[in-house]
Each structure stands twice: as C-alpha cells, then as structure tokens.
Amino acid sequence: MSDVRVIIQRDSEREERVVTTGTTAADLFTGERTVVAARVDGQLKDLAYEVAEGDSVEPVEISSPDGLNILRHSTAHIMAQAVQDIFPDAKLGIGPPIKDGFYYDFDVERPFTPEDLKAVEKRMQEIQKRGQRFSRRVTTDEDARAELANEPYKIELIGLKGKAADAAEGAGAEVGAGELTIYDNLDAKTGELCWKDLCRGPHLPTTRAVPAFKLMRSAAAYWRGSEKNPQLQRIYGTAWPSKDELKAHLEFLAEAERRDHRRLGSELDLFSFPDELGSGLAVFHPRGGVIRKEMEQYSRARHEVEGYEFVNTPHISHERLFETSGHLPHYDEGMFPPIEFDGQNYRLKAMNCPMHNLVFKSRGRSYRELPLRLFEFGTVYRYEKSGVVHGLTRSRGFTQDDSHIYCTKEQMADELDSLLTFVLGLLRDYGLTEFELELSTRDPESDKFLGTDEEWSEATAALQQAADKQGLPLVPDPGGAAFYGPKISVQAKDAIGRSWQMSTIQVDFQQPARFGLEYTAADGTKQQPVMIHRALFGSIERFFAVLLEHYAGAFPAWLAPVQAVGIPVGDTHVPYLEEFAREARGRGLRVEVDSSSDRMQKKIRNQQKAKVPFMIIVGDDDMHAGTVSFRYRDGSQENGIPRGEALDKIERVVADRVQI
Template sequence: MTDVAIPSDVSYPADGFALFPDRSVVAMRVNGELKDLAAVVDETDAVEPVTVDSADGLDILRHSTAHVLAQAVQRIKPQANLGIGPPIQDGFYYDFGVDEPFTPEDLKAVKKEMERIVREGQRFVRRVVSDDEARAELVDEPFKLELIGLKGGSADAAEGASVEVGAGELTIYDNVSRDGETVWKDLCRGPHVPGTRMIGNGWDITRVAGAYWRGSEKNPQLQRIYGTAWPTKDELRAYKTRLEEAAKRDHRKLGLELDLFSFPDEIGPGLSVFHPKGGIIRYEIERYMRERLLANGYEVVNTPHITKGDLFMTSGHLQWYADGMYPPMHLDALHDEDGNVTRQGQDYYLKPMNCPFHNLIFRARGRSYRELPLRLSEFGSVYRYEKSGTLSGLTRVRGMTQDDTHIYVTPDQVKDELTHSLDFVLQTLRDYGLNDFYLELSSKEEGNPKFIGDDALWAEATETLREVAEGSGLELVPDPGGAAFYGPKISVQARDAIGRTWQMSTIQLDFNQPERFELEYTGPDGAKHRPVMIHRALFGSIERFFAILVEHYAGAFPVWLAPVQVVGIPVAEEYAGYLEDIVRRLRTSGVRAEVDHSDDRMQKKIRTHTTQKVPIQLIAGEQDRSGGTVSFRFRDGTQTNGVPVDDAVSLILGAIEGKTLVDTAEDLA
C-alpha cells in the first residue's frame, strides 16, 4: 500500500475530494479498507486512491450504476420491491419483485430514466443506521428486511448479499439531489462513486431474466435486470465487440455445429453426452493429463459413485454442502411377510466430490513419513444438484468428471509441495495452449460461521499460500471470503484468446479433514502425527475445461486435439487410392486421418472440411501422384504444394508431437 501525504493546506478532518481531485479517482483505500471519497481521514492514516480503471474501481462504478438502475425502476414502477444489486464480472444486476415481467418497452423506459438520473448529478451519501432504524426506513421493502435479519455473517445465504449487509454496522446510501433533497435510498455497504454524473455514458442494460430470491426455488421468483458499465463509451463499444466475438465462440453453438456433444432431454438437464468427435478430444485431454500425472509422482486410484451418508457426515459435507447434493436414496431396509421392518435401511448419496474417499484410501493401512508426499489422483465422476436456472452448457452441469488429486504431506513439506503443485498446474495448462495467468488467494471471512477449524491454522495456511503464490511471479489478487469451508486456496485465473478470464486450477490447504478422519502417519520419532491435506484440481472438471478450450480455440483446435487431424481430398476419384496409401501410413503412426470419398466436387469438399475446422487437408492430383508428393491446404485457405510424402508425414507428426496450432502454411513451415 502507498502512503499518500495529505497536503499541508488541507485542514482536518480532510476528505478524499481534497486529497484526490483527479476525476479518475472514484474511491480511496484507508488503512486497507475501501471507502467513499467523502470519508473522513486522519493524518496518521495510510491512504491510496482507487481509480475507475482498477478492479476495485470498476466494481464501485458498476455497483453505483446498479443503484441508478434500481432508482429508475422504482420511478417507473413504484410498487417494485428491491432485491440485491451487486457488481459482477463485466457488469452488474439488480433483482426486483414485480407483479409482471419486464417488457422490452419497460427496459427502454428504464434506460431513459437512468440517463436522466445520471444527468441530474445526484450525490451518493452514506449513513450509519441501527437495525431498528433500517427496518423503519425500509418497512415497505420485504427483501431488504430479510437481509437485515441475515446480518452477522450468514448473509452469503443470498448470492450477492455481501454488498448490502455484513457482520458490521448497517448503512444506507441516500441519493441526494443538487438542492439537498433525498430522492431515493437503498440499504448498502458501499462504497460508491461520489455522484451519478461520474457514471458517464459507458453503460447499458443488456438483458432481463428470472431469478429466485436467495437462489432457492422455494422462494419468490424475481426479475433480474443485467447491465454493463465501463469508464468510457469507447470501452463499452469494445466490450460489445468482445461479446459478438464470444457469441461466435460459444461452445454450445460450436458443440452442435461440430457434432461434439449434446444434452438429450431424455437424460435430464445438466447431464451431457459426448459424441465421437467430442469423445476423442476428451480422450486426448485426459490421456495427456494422465501421462503428466504419472511422470510427476502421482498415483492413480478409483472410487465408487455413491456412498453411505455417514461418510459425508464425517467429512462435513452434509452439514455444509447438503443443498448442492442430490437427495438421498434410502436402501437396504428389510421387511417381513407382514410388512414390518426387520432391518433399518441407510441413506446413500451420489458423491459431489472425491476427497472423503481418498481419505479412506489413506487410512486403509498404516502410513510412514517415508511415503509422503502421497499424491492420490482420480478422474472421478461427481454429481451436484445445481439449480436449473444456473445450468449453462458444459460450464455449469450436474454430472461432471473431476481431475481430482489429494496430496498428503508432513507439515514441513507443505510449502515445497504447494510450489510443486503450482508449477505442475501452470506448465500443464500451457501445454493445452493457455498462457496468460494471474492468481487469486481465497481466504476466510472473519466471523462467518461457514468456515470451520482453528483460526491460527487458517492464518498459517493462508500465509503459506500467499508466499507460494508470490514466489510464482504472477499477479496475486485477494479474494476475502472466497475460501472453501475447510481451508484457503489459490485459484489460477486464465485469460483466453479474446481476453476473458476463466477460473481454472485450484490448490487448497486443508487442516480439517485429516482431523475429522483421524488420519495419521508414523514420523521418524516413531510417534503418530497428523498429515496436512492439499486439494488440487487442474481443470475443475473435464466438461468445463472442454468448453473453455472450445471457446479459446473457436473450435479450431491444435492438431493434437483435433477430432479429425488430416483429411485427404482427391482432385478426382482416381487419386483417392493414392491418398488412401498416405492416410494408411499416417494412421499406423496414430494420426486421425481419413479420405473424403463423397460424391461432392473437390471445392465443396474443401469448404466442408474447412467449416468443420480440420487443421490439415491433403490434396492430390496427377502431378502429386506421379511425383510422389502431396499438397497441403490449411484452415485460412493458404496452401503448400508439391511436398514429398515422407516430408509431409514428418511435418504432420511433428505438429502433433509439438502440440502446434496449425492454421496457416507458415505454422507448419
């Protein structure tokens, strides 16, 4: 943090307007805490500006725009009840309780009203209120009253509720007109930009959707209006351009066009099937990952898909994760001829994660410190009852395969093993073609009962992860409150080909499960000791990683991942046999190659396979056959003619071995 010297001509109490007159500064950080520019500071405080183009500044801009949206809605529909309105990646949303869904005409009217509010230049003014005062002021807002009741650490039960209430004092933000009148107010923790004019014109409303209050289908369905906000109009235009490109890369669209996967209605929402072309890509993803695991000292295990509920009671998942699990299956009960129960049944659950099973493998026999680190790895199928409204192609599913590893180490091995795991993760992701990373450090939120275990162990684990993350040389972004219930984690965030950020690998420290499962190893002193557990997932899930790669490459995979790597296209059918001999040779070397024997003309065949994003097309006519050569055609339409067959085979095998992205003739030169 940078200490900002308060100018000598500013009298105390000073405020951020005097300290930071620069219009790009929207808030300030005082002793590490985000505050409005109107906040009072002391000469001993460490103060730094928060600019609108920083991550925190963008969140503040977007959250402030969400308040403008909510005010506009209530001007047009005074009976609309306010839900929550947090900033999200690239934008914001606000939930409303209304009698009828918003129409396109409603949204146009809301946008015009938002423009009017921005021009009015209202100030955002923060007030501290008691719980009773907040209830009195918001008596007509039932959802706000419910949030007030959640104050004290459990507010995360409502997605995005942390922008409204937390464990500390309650605050209300008044929107004050230029003549000093409060024209609107909202329960909010802030901070906000100083006034609505700072929001400018780099925002827009994007869509409307239904959303259940607090994410539960048992609660009322609200209307959620989404929007986006940026510091300038040019940045808004650039964002919309990125959206257009993202739409072209949408894995759901490409999955259909390229015949990769589907979600049959007969199976159920969030449950995918992979078609042959998608299946071979998935096979290659997993095959290479298994090679890397075995080469780096990991051991392969396998566990069942269901288990008795007691296992998840021991692990803590039934206490802390039950809402994300499928309902139990009650099995094994016996009855006599009269229907009387002679043996009580038991509840079985589909597993939502693999870690409890791996703990049982560790505990199956005595362990020595000489065996540690013990790295147990599994491509394990897990099942999570995601809400239907949150499902999204392969990125949010109910059935998935996790590349799950759990590593058991002695306390003095923790830091080295974390470093080894992070290096392994980053190198492997680079091999799949992702190269632009930063890290997130997710820690616990003080006072939140969601997080279990000893505070001192949490602090030690968090600091160790911080040291490892900083040692990587990558940018490190804090994520307070984002930890799993059992321990802190590092998340690898990867930017794709169009600059979008995806959470990829996670590395989590866990002092709690070894305690709950009473895991032990014999140390060099002959005594029993408790291991430390590291959870490490490279992809999160195979399905989600598959979707990310589809969108990163826009379906045009590097040769090693392409479902069809080479297709032979004869100038006329009489040259098909010549190409078959070449393709047969490639297949013998493991290349996925075929010859197009369809009745289509050559040019249509070329268009077809270009549309299907085949990386290499081999074309042969009389000159090639008589000269023992072949011509290459690439995805961008460039060609390399007259390549001797031996050289052609070597080039193709080299591209596969080198995991090369081949789109042009230059890529294979």
C-alpha cells in the same frame, strides 16, 4: 468561519491543507473530473461530504475498483428510476454493482421484454442528460418504514440492518451496520425530488457523471437468492468511464459469445445436454470423445512419469463415509439426497478423497512408501441449483482428475514445490501460459474450519513457500479455504484475457486424523501422514470447456478430433487420398477423406467451419507426381509436397503439440 486542517493523501504523497468550515471533498479536488468520491479515514464518502478537523482524504478515481463500483451502483439507481417511471407499480428489490456492471431486481406483473429494455435505456439516457443530483440524507428506521411503505422489499431490508450474514445478494449495498440513509435524485434546476432509494452509498455527484452505459439482458432471480422467496425480474447492465471502454467491453463480450463452449460444442458436434438426462448432465459425442481421450491419455502418461499410482473407486457410498470425512456436515446441500436401501442411507459420491483414504488405510504403511501419490479419474455428482448450472463449466455430474498425496511432514515442503511445478508445466502443455496464484486461508472468526491454530499456520506457511518459489503473482483469499485446510488455486488466463480457476492444491491435517491414517516411521513409532489434495483440471468437463473457448474450437493438431481431411479435386482422386489416409492412420494420425458429392470449394468451406488443422488437397498433378497440397486454417497453401514429407510434417506437428 473557522479553519479546518485536513490531510490530502495521494498514494505515497501527503499534503496538509487548511480550509474553511463547510469545505466539501469536491472543493478539495476542484477541476479533477475523474474524481468521483473520496476516502475519508478509510471510509468511502460522497464528494458532497464536508471535511472535518484532522480528516485524511484520498481522491477516488472513476477507473479505480471503488470508483467503478460507485459508477455502476449509481447507474443502477438511474435504471431503477427509469423502470418505475415506465412501470409505476414496479416494486424495488436490490441493485448492487457486480463485475463489469450492475443489476437491479424488480417485482413486476410480467417479465421484461427486449422492447421494455430499449424503452428503459432510452429513459435512462434522458435522466442522465438532466444531471439529477444524488443527495444523501440520514433517516431513522421508523421514518424509513413510513416513507417506503409501498416498497415491501425495502422494508424487509431495513429489518436486516447490521446483519451481515443476511445481507446476501447485494443487500449490503442497501443497508449497513451504521446509520440508515436514503438517496434522493433531485432536479438539477429546481431541487425537486425526482426519485429516491434506500441506499448506503456513496454515489456520483450527478447522473451526468455517468459517461457510458448499456443494458444487457433480463432474467428471473429469487429475492435474496433463495428459492423459498418470490421470483423477481432482474435487469443487467454495464457502465464504463468512457465510451471507448464501453465499446471495447461490448466487443469483448461479442468475442466471448463467439467462443461460448455450448455453441461450439453443438456446431462442432462435440457434446450435448439431452433433456431426457436432466439439467447439468452432458454426453460426449465421438468427436468430443476423441478430444477428451487425448486430454486424459496425455495426463495419465505425465502422471506415470511423476510416480503416481492409479486407483478406482465407486460412484456411491454409505453416507457414514462422508460423515467421517467431515464433508456431510459442511456440504450436505451440495450433495444429492440420500438413497435408501437395505435400511441404510447411501450417497452419490461428491468427492473422491474419503475413498482414497480407505485405499491408504487398507493395510499397514511404512515411511518407505511415502510419498504415496494416488490418482483417479473419478466421476462425482453434486447438486448445483438450476440457476447456476452452466454447460460444462458448472454441471451436476463431472469427472475430476483427482490426486491425493500422503507424505511425512518433512517431505511436505518439497512435495508441494514439485507438485506446483508439475501442475503449471502440465497446464502449459495444454496451451495455457499466463498464470497467477491465489492463496485461500481460513477466517479465524468462523467456526467452519477444523483444526488448531498451529496446524493452520504450518499448512499455510508451506503453501506460501511453494507459491513464492514460482515467481508468479500471489493473490490473498482470506476465508476461502476448505474446512479442512488452506489451498492454492491456479488462475489461468485464456486467449481473450479471462481468468479461469484451474488446479487446486490443499494441505489437510484433518482427514488423516478423522480416518485414523498412520504409517510406521523409521524409529518404529506410528505417525500421522500429511494429506495433499490436488485436482489439476478441476474437472475434465470444465477444462474441456476452457480449452474449447481458449482455442475458439480450433484445437492444436494433437487434440483435434480430426487432424487432417483429404479433399479430392474430383472423384478419380479419392482412391489416392484413401491410400494416403490409411498410411496416416498407420502412424496413429486421425485422417479422413471427404468423398461426398459436394463441390471441392464447399468441402473446403465445411472443413474450415469444422476447424480441421490440415486439408490435404489432391488433383491430377499431385496424383501423378506422388505429392499433395497442404491447405491451412488461415487459408494459406503449400503445393507439391511429397507424400512422405506431408505425413512427416503432420506427425511432427502432432508430436510437438504446437498450434498452427
């Protein structure tokens, strides 16, 4: 036995320790039950890893991002073992960790049923309790192909080893660029092989180290995400470091389901997706139309104050326009196929910026006109694959609140600063208050991005400076920029803590050059403007969905399709309430009277379900005294309010845009 010197690193603390040869990472962290793996010189390793001279070793806690991934990927292996125990002919696809959980794909004769998932989960519990040991072993391509001869999808993955571009849809969890490894699940007592899988790892020490898990649902999924490949069956699950965290997550999902905009849209009669139109195409009903109109009107008013000019552009264009802008070569798959007529190809508009460039180019421009801020509610069409279409948040036809600002380089910093301040202020007016920013930059190794290093550095620095002034968390997004320039994305949290990407701001030196845009400078020379792309909502439809889920359908009075409903105690009180409603409508308020034959209590229940902000209840006493009774969403009530005061209160709440 010889001595080995290692460094144990914990955050900023550094400890040198001398151990004997054969010491494992698990030995270094004996008794630390929350440690599930080790990071050795920056590389994740199983706890069974034997440390070597000079290793720098960090413990990986189960609650850390890496620890959660290891927990969830290990649980995916348990699930795959359970599936093959129950369905021996099932062929294995891939099983990576994902946000809040994991999945595994299987080639099986028929889709999984809810009863199948219950059986798989029960079998997983049995495997978990047995404490099978995850054991890593290195193999060769040839041996792995022989050993996994009955697993055609694994054989295909072996051929992808080291091809990062092809390791899509989680394949990277199976194979890496280095040595090929298989993980065996070994019986805790006998060491007998129970199951095995091609995998890069690392994994938990044993199946018993999985504290809490649950299977969620099954779905169809194309192998490696391509519609050209076979369709497999995918089982989704979730795993957490404790039963309490699992319970909290399931409660969160239940609340998210309660707030699902598709369900609320139907219940509140706001919008629908008629089959006759096709997937991803919504129609807004009258009540949804009111909300949308109010969103747009307020946005228009704020933009007018900020000096924006409104334009309008067609829904279709000759495809040469998108070749000039550079979009067609980069986003052809995201656009609908060409429409041929008059011997030429046309495209449905997928973005507004090329057409706004034509507005700028329509005549000579002077520096005195800059910054020129163009704004449009422009409807665009994008071909989203059927598997990703999701209500209003991912649709095929949607309207962007799109702005393009043309300015000088000297104006760029101030324009970005004021623009980001304007964007955040407007989002706050709609009720979102918690933000972080994401700065997307280019990948210098990719040939996707147009322009010089100097242009990208200048544009990125300007965005960074504007972001820093806001004092908000700034998250880097390397490689996430558009092909023409870097961008800042505003991430907003909703009422239950989910993060949504809202506004984007992009600096573009490329399109002005491609379109030959120029202005006359003060010295008489022709100069190229800077172009700033900005979508505040992203799309009206998506923002509508976010607000609908944020408020769980109970919009503040200024956005509510019906702001107050009059509820008569009896039929004799209807005329009094009709008069009240006419007076309210004269003030621009949206007030209705429920004169149906339903009993008063049923009317109240109906309006509670409709999430109307105010119910105006009137009986004999109110009618004789010239008053009304207010009933609020929470069930509280104020009685004997003079009619004028009641109207003033509704008007004030609407004007102040507050939630009641």
